[in-house]
Amino acid sequence: MKKQHIMIIAIIIVIGIVAGGLVLGNSSTERNPDELVTAVGTHGGEPETGFNPILGWASASEPLIQSTLFKRNNNMSLVNDLATNHTVSSDGKTYTVNIRDGVKFHDNSSLTAKDIVFTYNEAKKVGGDIDLSNMLNATAVNDSTVEFYLNNSDSTFISKLSTLGIVPSESYNNETYGQNPIGSGPYKFVQWDKGQQVILELNDDYYGKKPEFKKLTILFLAGDAAFAAAKKGEVDIAEVPLSYSNEKIDNMSSIILDSIDARGISLPYLPDTGNKTEDGVSIGNNVTSNKAIREALNYGINRQTIIDGPLQGHGNKSFDGIGYQLPWNNNEAIIEDGDVDKAKSILESDGWKDSDSDGILEKDGQKASFTVYYPADDTTRQSIAISVSEQAKKFGIEVNVEGKSWDEIDKLKLSNGVVWGYGSLDPSSLYHQYYGGFAGNEYDNPAYYNSSIVNQHMESALSSSNIESSYNDWSMVSWDGSNGISPKGDAVWIWTVFVDYPYFVDNSLDISENTTKIQPHGGDIFGNIYDWKRLS
Structure with missing residues (x-):
């Protein structure tokens, strides 16, 4: 056989092997x-800023690269990680944490109390995802003991000690750490493409x-x-x-x-009186500020319809955004939803009528019509918003639905409904969501809700002697028998579903x-x- 023929055959074989490899690559990878x-x-x-816990990396999950003082087990209880034990002062303002000896960072340097102090003080200064505004400072008593000093007592502060990965104080650089992180966790960083x-x-x-x-x-x-x-x-x-x-x-x-990842629609609690934030963002909505509108939506929307539709049958109903698995869940907040007749009755009793027969109710010249925004790239939130809109038509409320970027939503969130995602193992997240003093502060309390009674429940919870004893007060944020944020109370949001993963x-x-x-x-x-x- 001539050489050129042999070469041609060899090339064909090689091409066949490569092509076959590509085909196999479509079915499995060794x-x-x-x-x-x-x-x-x-x-x-x-992570946009890299694998830097100080800037927000893994603030609600296993950081893999870094270690935390405490972890949560599958029962959601806090257990020791770097910590060996902790105590809290009688006034609830000082947390003392003892840590393991002999822990090494991935560069073989020793992890001591100095690194924990640096991490927490730096995170407070930078102002990342973890709210440390109540922490005055952290101080190393010795190499294995840290004290955290708070401005005010906070029974939930231990939750924040489970969310921040520890970085090495000697080598940390805020500009470069995220691209080449060093920690003491179960995995070392190798490469980020x-x-x-x-x-x-x-x-x-x-x-x-x-x-x-x-x-x-x-x-x-x-x-x-x-x-x-x-x-x-x-x-x-x-x-x-x-x-x-x-x-x-x-x-x-x-x-x-x-x-415990809930989807809910914030409903502006105040009327639109022309007030704006310092940044010029409008506050209030003349439709959602009406309690009958908020109540009717909460009672009239059928949450199971959302589960069966947008969630493909994978989810659970939510009435207050608090996971039913959590110890501060309040079963008394549960209502019979999907009750269109009740929704109609609530609106009729408050004076809402369809005087022009266009299917949309009015009161005092105001149409029962408002807009709900969702992040345009989130199809699940879009589907939830559309489902709420379609269902609301049955009892005379027009909910317009529109997708926007988060930058655009940021300018609209205080005067319109927004579909949010929420689900935290830290009960103090309720404080940011509903406390009157936080209204309109970045993403805190977008409904601009303020109730002296609900505020008091949250203040009592924070001043409890420990996190376990605070749960009852946190549950009363939802419903205390007379007041609360849930449908039986002020119906501040339309909480819809918990999405399965x-x-x-x-x-x-x-x-x-x-x-x-x-x-x-x-x-x-x-x-x-x-x-x-x-x-x-």
Whole structure:
């Protein structure tokens, strides 16, 4: 056979092998058993400022790279991590925390109280995602003891000691740390390909229970892209939109995780009297400020319709935004919803009538019409808003629905309805959501709600001797038998549903569903990664 013929045949064979490899690549991707590849960024996404806890990285989830003073177990109880024990002063203003000896950062430097003090004081100065405004300062008593001094007693402050990853004080640089983070957590940072992925490797010197997986790659894929990667076998875990939750993927199982992540629509509590913030943002709405409108919406909307429709059957009803799994949940806030006749009766009793037969009620020349905005890139919130709008028509309220960017919504949120996501394991988040003194402060209390009775419940909760004893007061924020933010009270928001979190998980992987943590707003799939195992 001539040489050129041999060369042509060889080339054809090589092309065939490459093409075959590409075809196979569409169905599976080989990786070592101790390597994990995930696409779980549907909610949190790629951190804009990098993997810097001081600027907000993993403030509601397992930071992986850094350690925290405390963690939450699957029962949502706080347990020690870097901390070994803690005490609180009788006036509730001083928290003393003892920490482990012998903990090393990934660069082999020692982690001491000095690093914890630096992290918390720096986070307060920078003003990241964690609210430390009540913390006066943190001080190192010695290498293994930290004292946190507060301006006012705060029974929930220990929750904030579970949310901030500790950074090394000696090498920390606010400008560069996020791109090359050093921590003391179970995984070391290896590589960040912006817009694509982050690669982590196991920290062999980790002081706690080590995960089984030596390499963890997190792909920054959301929505359709995450589902496509799962279908190609390119990932072990994919977080997908609810619209894909009932699909089938070969060699993968669909797992739906419970959450406290609620979707609610804020309803401006004040009328529009022309008042504006210092930034020129209008305050108030002449329709939603009417209590009968807010009550009718809360009683008339059928939340199960939203679950069965936009959520594909995966979710639970919400009446006050407080997860039913939480110890400050208040079952007395539950109502019989979907009652169109009751909604009509509430409105009729308040003087709302359809005098021009256009299907929209009026009172004193004011149409029962207002607008609800949602982030334009969030199809679930869009679907919820549309469902509320369609249902409200049945009892004469016109809810216009419009998608906007967050920058645009920021200028509209105090005078219009907005579909928000919320779900925190820290009860003090209610303080920011409803306390009168926080009204209109950035994203706090967008409804501009102010009730002296509800304010008092929150103040009493914060002044409790410990977080457990505060739960009863927090529950009364929702409903105390006479007052509250729930539909039986001031009906400040239309809380609609808790959204479940759908994942596709490779059949060779056990993510230990019996130790999976309740998913907060933003998710925490890695919260129990210490218990994950490869089955084959």
